[in-house]
Amino acid sequence: MPVLSDRHLLGLEGVPQKDIQLILDTAFTFREILDRPVPKVPTLQGQTVLNFFYESSTRTRMSFELAEKRLSADSINFSKSGSSASKGETLRDTIRTIEAMKIDTVVIRHSAPGSAKLMTGFIDSNIINAGDGAHEHPTQALLDMMTLQEHLNLKSLKGLKVAILGDIKHSRVARSNIHGLKTMGAEVMICGPSTLLPYEAEALGVHISTDINEALEFADVLNILRIQLERQKGGLFPSLREYRKFFGITMKRLNGYKKKFTIMHPGPLNRGVEIDADVADSEHSVILNQVLNGVAVRMAVLVLLTQTHNKGKNRSDG
Amino acid sequence: MPVLSDRHLLGLEGVPQKDIQLILDTAFTFREILDRPVPKVPTLQGQTVLNFFYESSTRTRMSFELAEKRLSADSINFSKSGSSASKGETLRDTIRTIEAMKIDTVVIRHSAPGSAKLMTGFIDSNIINAGDGAHEHPTQALLDMMTLQEHLNLKSLKGLKVAILGDIKHSRVARSNIHGLKTMGAEVMICGPSTLLPYEAEALGVHISTDINEALEFADVLNILRIQLERQKGGLFPSLREYRKFFGITMKRLNGYKKKFTIMHPGPLNRGVEIDADVADSEHSVILNQVLNGVAVRMAVLVLLTQTHNKGKNRSDG
């Protein structure tokens, strides 16, 4: 039974290539199960997974919950509203309480960078980071990579040129994609307004540009990030109209190139802002494949972390 | 395996008599299962049902969730609060995302009339309308008809006289009942203050009255709708006290007639406004039967739509 180097998935920074490849390979086998009439397996029967969402979320929470149910695990949902968090309990005490209830795996989303890692320090459950502030969102990057491998029919992402567009600075999706893609041998360019680019980006070995034409020249794949409308208030870009003018992906802009771009977006979409409707719905868009692969990737991660945990326990027992 | 004409249930308008009868017959068989010590069957094992509630609801959401669990389906709940809907995503994109996750059936409640139908245009899941604005609420009307057939020990609703009382204009329950009852051969009168009666009602072939005595004269069955207190602000009726005086169903009012009315109400009740407590709790009240039959009707609809869907797929495959 193959196992990973770690029984938590906190981010893709530092995760070895063979681990990422194992997750992707496993996800492809679960993807086949999802195409069956009864897409359910008993793999995690009797296991309990807590979906611990301190930030609101639709698609990530639902995707994890579906993955858990298709694996026959028991899901418990926790959301901040209606919880003791409002009674002033520390995150640490909340978490330790959860652990005392013998939860096998905790899927955590929290606005604080490092919150997922923090949890591993004082509880024994497997931890999956479902987004910690602007830090990482590893399952999103994994499903992006799986979707590229599937759509482009690739054995490896080596040499593939991916441009990540938009608000890179505040994006956990960008950060996880950069780490994962670099590890798998892809070339990455980030592109957006200079106020939305991270200062430390060069150290990550990515190309940086503030000119969308440079990005289009460079890339086979466009991963178009959501413009978070609340950033505008902070003065980080002038207006949605101006953003669209300089960085919005329109058919007209794409048609200026002979190549066929693969179009990705983690959702939810602002149609007419960072991406036009006809681009989002075009035949080279893999946005909905990303969603389906998300369930498969999360099944793979849930199972592999459990196997890794069990192997660790057997070793320390024997 | 019997199937319906359509694999969605969007409303009762235009649904053929044989379909309604098939749903009611199937619901009666599920009703027997609900009386067993272990009221659970494996019929929908491995199927996933999304309860997609954009409007808050207790009884309808719980009734569907129970129906799903008793059929061994996996339920996923989505409510507007804590979702991406607040992030400005279009309903269409939310729905397509859901479909990409391979959801078999979506139960939708939404304030926009036509929202359930809209969904069928771009996703492949079976759609059940659990209330779309003032348009339709078909499972409520089906459970009402089932309850009448059961309580009055009828083989057919033909010739039965049903008066629907109250705010007909804003009521999806009224609209679905009118369509269903007419199709099954019942006679329908609607009765309420003129400001709460729909202009188009005559075209539906129902009797219309603004005089409660006319309705009581006419009817065997009273389906008493909930007065939505927020309508009062809109000036559509003067006061709760005055509403009760002219339209409230009291024992005194009923005792003026020799016949025994069957008393229905979709809930939640405003006791002392549209219905008095002793009427609601009387032996001719079937209000709680409606609730139990609701679970059976929803089980029937979930199973029949799935069978209809599968038959469609086999046909197009073969």
Added chain:
Amino acid sequence: MPVLSDRHLLGLEGVPQKDIQLILDTAFTFREILDRPVPKVPTLQGQTVLNFFYESSTRTRMSFELAEKRLSADSINFSKSGSSASKGETLRDTIRTIEAMKIDTVVIRHSAPGSAKLMTGFIDSNIINAGDGAHEHPTQALLDMMTLQEHLNLKSLKGLKVAILGDIKHSRVARSNIHGLKTMGAEVMICGPSTLLPYEAEALGVHISTDINEALEFADVLNILRIQLERQKGGLFPSLREYRKFFGITMKRLNGYKKKFTIMHPGPLNRGVEIDADVADSEHSVILNQVLNGVAVRMAVLVLLTQTHNKGKNRSDG
């Protein structure tokens, strides 16, 4: 098959010793199941449990939900937000609606003392009180007693000296503990500011003190209640700082005694107010054992009430 005297658990007042002992003994057998790799049994398969939480809660709701899932029951969650309660429906009508859906067991938390008992009057489901205002919270007291028996390796709680500290007056946890501990033969002292002590306490046969040193002198076990910060506004105690000075459990205070106190707290903790961090995390703290035992106790109660209900039905049938 052993059964209880009642098929509801509304409080510990008046519950006979043999019932409490049966629950604790059964909880210990479930505790063993929780330590297995697959901590799930089919005992309540096909049974439906409604978690009906009118007040928000994390740990109690999650603990019950886990207990239900580990027993293979189907759980339905109801919380006040997003429900018909906001539509002005009476509690009685909400409850009767629930019953009509054939729910086997209802776990209720509500701010009104007596609400759990009220429910038994008009519905047939087994009722478990998960906290009714300042009245009782019996499963909390049961898990406290189980934890003491386990930690101190006792066959009986007879003669054990337990001090309950803090806001006794508004505490359902205190009230249930007093009833349970007295029935099992323990000696109880309550201690806190005089404004937070109940007038009727002496009648319960407990020692009363407003001096923390007296309590420490007396007790083997300290059950430290949470200071509800909102009480301060009501003027019931001057400030958190002053509370801590006179009643806060610090290491320094404990070290003044030769004996080793067992430290309990129902959570959530206000570290640095009623309990210091090093006390909460010390080796004599059983706070996290309380959490784990909570799942086992709730499994025991769910199963025993069901058996008691079934036995009652068979008797009336035969």
